[in-house]
Amino acid sequence: MLTRRFFLGAGGASVAALSMPSMAFARANTGRRFVFIIQRGAADGLSILGPTGDPQHAGLRESFDQDLAGGAKLGGFFKLHPALAQTGALYRDKEALFVHAVASPYRDRSHFDGQNVLET
Secondary structure (H helix, E strand, O other), X not given: OOOHHHHHHHHHHHHHHHHOOOOOOOOOOOOOOOOXXXXXXXXXXXXXXXXXXXXXXHHHOHHHHHHHOOOOEEOOOXXXXXXXXXXXXXXXXXXXXXXXXOOOOOOOOOHHHHHHHHHO
């Protein structure tokens, strides 16, 4: 006999399984890989990869730039947040590259629609 508790538990497990992130793997006949990362949520691009070489930026976000003090310099303009030291090592070894502040042609005002454009 199905009880309400069993039904709700099974339904909750189904919803949890559907909302879990998934990962797809591709095969290629090469050792080279391209990994595209979209930072969602509270990831602030100016705190992850700060333009500390811009004098106007320091005046506007000085308190945020203090967090970047121990980070790896990427050229003379950007600094990587210290929590990403391993990623900085990949950059130094020419195994990673940052493409900062790029955008798609999407210009509507919906954050959610914009995310859908990026993810598809």
